[in-house]
Amino acid sequence: MKKLYAVIGNPIAHSMSPLMHNDLFQHYGIDAHYQAFAIKEEDLAEAVKGFRAMNMSGFNVTVPHKVAIISLLDDVDPLARSIGAVNTVANENGRLIGYNTDGSGYVKALKSELQELKEKKVLIIGAGGAARAIYFTLAFEGVAHIDLTNRTPTKAERLVEECPYHAKSNILSLNEAEEQLAAYDIIIQTTSLGMSPNSECKVLSLHNLKESAFVSDIIYNPLETELLRQARDKGAKTQNGIQMFVQQGALAFEIWTNVKPDINRMTNKVLQQLGGTIC
Ligand code: ATR
16 A cells, blocks of 8 residues: 655745655655645644554644654654754554654765764854754764854853763853954854845855865755855855755655655756746
8 A cells, every 4th residue: 555654834835845755755665645735823732643543654743843843752862852852753553653863864965974073163153943953963973173153152051051972062152252253163054044035145254264174054945155155255155954854854865765855856846936036
């Protein structure tokens, strides 16, 4: 019987996950279909009950359900539990198990560009859900020095306190981060500032960026944010959010099917789609 997979969120209409996963199912000859469902917050528990009744094989979870889904699952993997958010659920012999592939997808994307991470001095901009997944995963991977800067520094302090994995971390105001930017090898932008349609915004000035720095922005719409454009102008290497999106999807696909999918194929599929929708 055809297996069914899904992504749930709200809004969800513009998700590129169905396109990416259905292409992979077809490519690898797997008899399965992946469908997006818009689920309101108050309907989440009923939806999960329905998925159980249908014996759905797995699903992705996106905004606003990544935290609320946890209490509806049978078990959650340790990294996802410490992050406090799940983006991938697998039906393992009738039990729904939660994973978080956002942080590990991001780290895989970073490693595809940089050989060595552990000794690098990292600055994360932001302290929301995405920053949390990335900080926890980098600390879990043994990156020694990860500073955080956020508009609301107390949120960054809480994030560091709640992380069960050790990293040396200073909390900086946005102004302090701008002044001290030359100290960082890797800068990771995780806020929504710069996302279309407000693509002229950027969260801090790169005046003091060093030329050898690597600047990454988890936004992929636009493909090059104002922050990345300025980083590139200063000679820095840059990476947009496409690889994080593709890698988190690839890790989910592997959890569900045990197949390591072709990253280039996935990237091309997503770029093709974005090319068609971005003006
Ligand atoms: P996500 O789960 O996508 O990371 P989030 O949890 O809402 O989203 O977090 C958004 C992040 O963007 C936060 O770090 C937020 O800063 P605050 O903690 O001070 O709210 C940051 N952010 C959002 N709008 C911002 C703005 N106008 N200027 C600076 N930072 C902003």
